[in-house]
Amino acid sequence: xxxxxxxxxxxxxxxxxxxxxxxxxxxxxxxxxxxxxxxxxxxxxxxxxxxxxxxxxxxxxxxxxxxxxxxxxxxxxxxxxxxxxxxxxxxxxxxxxxxxxxxxxxxxxxxxxxxxxxxxxxxxxxxxxxxxxxxxxxxxxxxxxxxxxxxxxxxxxxxxxxxxxxxxxxxxxxxxxxxxxxxxxxxxxxxxxxxxxxxxxxxxxxxxxxxxxxxxxxxxxxxxxxxxxxxxxxxxxxxxxxxxxxxxxxxxxxxxxxxxxxxxxxxxxxxxxxxxxxxxxxxxxxxxxxxxxxxxxxxxxxxxxxxxxxxxxxxxxxxxxxxxxxxxxxxxxxxxxxxxxxxxxxxxxxxxxxxxxxxxxxxxxxxxxxxxxxxxxxxx
Amino acid sequence: xxxxxxxxxxxxxxxxxxxxxxxxxxxxxxxxxxxxxxxxxxxxxxxxxxxxxxxxxxxxxxxxxxxxxxxxxxxxxxxxxxxxxxxxxxxxxxxxxxxxxxxxxxxxxxxxxxxxxxxxxxxxxxxxxxxxxxxxxxxxxxxxxxxxxxxxxxxxxxxxxxxxxxxxxxxxxxxxxxxxxxxxxxxxxxxxxxxxxxxxxxxxxxxxxxxxxxxxxxxxxxxxxxxxxxxxxxxxxxxxxxxxxxxxxxxxxxxxxxxxxxxxxxxxxxxxxxxxxx
Ligand SMILES: Nc1ncnc2c1ncn2[C@@H]1O[C@H](COP(=O)(O)OP(=O)(O)O)[C@@H](O)[C@H]1O
Ligand SMILES: [Mg+2]
Numbered sequence: 001x002x003x004x005x006x007x008x009x010x011x012x013x014x015x016x017x018x019x020x021x022x023x024x025x026x027x028x029x030x031x032x033x034x035x036x037x038x039x040x041x042x043x044x045x046x047x048x049x050x051x052x053x054x055x056x057x058x059x060x061x062x063x064x065x066x067x068x069x070x071x072x073x074x075x076x077x078x079x080x081x082x083x084x085x086x087x088x089x090x091x092x093x094x095x096x097x098x099x100x101x102x103x104x105x106x107x108x109x110x111x112x113x114x115x116x117x118x119x120x121x122x123x124x125x126x127x128x129x130x131x132x133x134x135x136x137x138x139x140x141x142x143x144x145x146x147x148x149x150x151x152x153x154x155x156x157x158x159x160x161x162x163x164x165x166x167x168x169x170x171x172x173x174x175x176x177x178x179x180x181x182x183x184x185x186x187x188x189x190x191x192x193x194x195x196x197x198x199x200x201x202x203x204x205x206x207x208x209x210x211x212x213x214x215x216x217x218x219x220x221x222x223x224x225x226x227x228x229x230x231x232x233x234x235x236x237x238x239x240x241x242x243x244x245x246x247x248x249x250x251x252x253x254x255x256x257x258x259x260x261x262x263x264x265x266x267x268x269x270x271x272x273x274x275x276x277x278x279x280x281x282x283x284x285x286x287x288x289x290x291x292x293x294x295x296x297x298x299x300x301x302x303x304x305x306x307x308x309x310x311x312x313x314x315x316x317x318x319x320x321x322x323x324x325x326x327x328x329x330x331x332x333x334x335x336x337x338x339x340x341x342x343x344x345x346x347x348x349x350x351x352x353x354x355x356x357x358x359x360x361x362x363x364x365x366x367x368x369x370x371x372x373x374x375x376x377x378x379x380x
Numbered sequence: 381x382x383x384x385x386x387x388x389x390x391x392x393x394x395x396x397x398x399x400x401x402x403x404x405x406x407x408x409x410x411x412x413x414x415x416x417x418x419x420x421x422x423x424x425x426x427x428x429x430x431x432x433x434x435x436x437x438x439x440x441x442x443x444x445x446x447x448x449x450x451x452x453x454x455x456x457x458x459x460x461x462x463x464x465x466x467x468x469x470x471x472x473x474x475x476x477x478x479x480x481x482x483x484x485x486x487x488x489x490x491x492x493x494x495x496x497x498x499x500x501x502x503x504x505x506x507x508x509x510x511x512x513x514x515x516x517x518x519x520x521x522x523x524x525x526x527x528x529x530x531x532x533x534x535x536x537x538x539x540x541x542x543x544x545x546x547x548x549x550x551x552x553x554x555x556x557x558x559x560x561x562x563x564x565x566x567x568x569x570x571x572x573x574x575x576x577x578x579x580x581x582x583x584x585x586x587x588x589x590x591x592x593x594x595x596x597x598x599x600x601x602x603x604x605x606x607x608x609x610x611x612x613x614x615x616x617x618x619x620x621x622x623x624x625x626x627x628x629x630x631x632x633x634x635x636x637x638x639x640x641x642x643x644x645x646x647x648x649x650x651x652x653x654x655x656x657x658x
Contacts (some may be wrong), residue, residue, distance in 0.1 A: 052559060054559075074555070074558040075558045075560075075562055075563055076560045077558075080559055080560065081556070081559045083552055083555070083556055085552060087552040087553050088556075089553060089556070089557075089576070090553075091569060091575055092575045099563050100557070100560050100562075100570070101560035103570075104560060104562050104566055104570075105560045143508075148557075149560075152560065237656065239447050
């Protein structure tokens with residue numbers, strides 16, 4: 001039913017012999033909200049630039065609606081971009097910034113006026129037409145950038161970390177706004193972020209990238225529940241990642257104890273990575289536990305406690321609503337559906353151990369964005 | 381003096397007072413007095429005589445400025461677009477002539493343009509002169525030679541400010557314009573040009589002002605046939621027609637006209653200037 005709109009086929013990008021994108025294969029359906037998710041420097045912007053036409057892949061093809069568009073320049077593509085730093089025109093006011101594309105297309109004055117005002121209303125900037133760009137807050141500039149792109153009624157909107165400079169509350173509001181706009185206008189969104197929560201909350205499809213490669217493509221649920229490797233498991237949410245051995249279909253061995261699980265299809269006695277999400281662990285009394293450990297750290301998080309438990313040297317993160325004081329000995333139980341088995345990968349052993357746990361995961365990756373001067377006064 | 385660091389400004393303030401403010405005051409005083417020390421407006425009323433010198437000065441300076449802009453903008457644009465190696469090389473080539481004394485450079489042009497100069501010798505050698513049936517081409521002692529001298533001497537002052545604005549232009553703005561459907565011409569017309577206007581304005585100022593008041597170029601390359609304001613003023617102070625009061629008055633009028641021109645132009649480009657300061 002969903003029609004394929006864009007396809008990247010074996011796209012490779014090299015800068016000075018350094019491989020930035022490694023054989024990227026990706027297709028994007030019409031009206032889909034697709035998110036490219038990955039740490040800073042993994043090639044998200046580069047991928048967008050290929051689609052926008054600002055970069056020709058070193059090898060590989062780009063298709064739009066079945067046509068190869070490798071050599072089509074940006075101004076001839078039915079794609080508009082919201083740039084990472086907005087790139088608004090400082091010599092034009094809000095109205096003329098938004099009208100830029102329409103003026104180029106020689107749309108009549110009346111229609112320009114009507115469409116720009118309509119779009120400013122959609123992004124909640126009614127009454128700001130005459131303002132110079134410099135007099136806008138980060139959040140407002142960001143919405144001008146969105147309006148400037150959307151007013152051209154593109155088939156596809158590319159958004160490069162558009163909410164990166166906004167504060168937490170405004171970011172949540174804008175996430176909902178964007179989702180609403182996308183559904184209302186029926187436009188394909190290709191959205192770039194390094195914020196996994198944002199990706200899970202907004203997307204139809206999430207593409208997890210690292211090191212210039214796609215690690216996994218799937219729905220937010222797939223990505224969260226069935227991560228393909230240790231990188232994805234660690235990057236999306238919190239995970240304890242353990243070495244295990246698959247003894248049989250549905251039986252995995254951890255710490256020399258056998259656990260039931262739902263996964264199968266591995267070779268007998270194949271070494272595997274096992275993901276256990278912190279919220280899938282039940283704390284029970286020590287004698288009832290499948291594993292026994294000592295609580296080494298407890299942090300109150302509002303809804304739950306982050307509890308670090310030491311199981312003979314390997315530390316787990318467990319999220320529980322039951323308070324267990326530091327030093328107490330506890331047991332844990334894990335249901336079969338709480339255990340997710342993955343094939344070994346290049347990322348095995350790199351993630352998922354909470355031995356050096358600190359509050360690090362609160363705002364991972366936000367360090368790359370400069371703080372945008374946010375006023376909360378006139379934001380809704 | 382509110383804080384300590386402003387004390388460092390004292391030498392500058394003193395310098396300005398002695399060498400800028402005081403001469404201007406002197407000039408004003410001279411321009412409204414006669415040789416006997418009486419206050420008079422005669423210096424100004426008698427100036428109509430020199431109207432042709434005024435018009436020639438502004439006319440030639442304007443032509444030189446326009447030519448500098450026509451040559452300088454594309455050069456600055458090309459420099460800003462190329463890689464850092466080309467930029468360094470081009471910068472060196474532009475700066476190099478400026479290390480040679482201004483008079484020497486102008487004398488060099490004299491020997492190139494003279495009736496028996498390098499150019500005419502060259503034309504003779506290739507038979508062009510015989511073809512035209514003339515002994516030489518009159519290159520020197522023409523308005524063209526004066527304009528050439530001004531363009532040659534002041535072109536760097538047009539290129540550098542434009543270049544420094546263009547090179548700082550945010551490349552993502554041009555990408556945004558292309559993303560919104562602008563072809564190369566539109567990107568230039570709607571983004572690059574308006575954002576580079578402050579550089580153009582300061583380039584125009586830096587070429588026009590010295591061109592209007594130049595005297596060596598017009599004397600050496602114009603050969604006395606193309607008297608300009610600078611020559612006229614010089615004559616009043618050093619030349620045969622010694623009259624510093626008239627000289628001061630002419631200088632005053634020239635200064636006022638230039639200041640008015642610049643003010644009008646800056647007002648015109650004000651919006652863009654603010655934009656670049658973002
Ligand atoms: N023009 C360029 N020249 C050389 N290296 C580049 C260039 N653009 C990007 N890179 C490199 O490519 C990698 C991916 O960049 P990018 O796509 O911007 O990452 P992301 O948007 O995911 O943070 C980075 O390591 C970056 O340094
Ligand atoms: Mg990026």
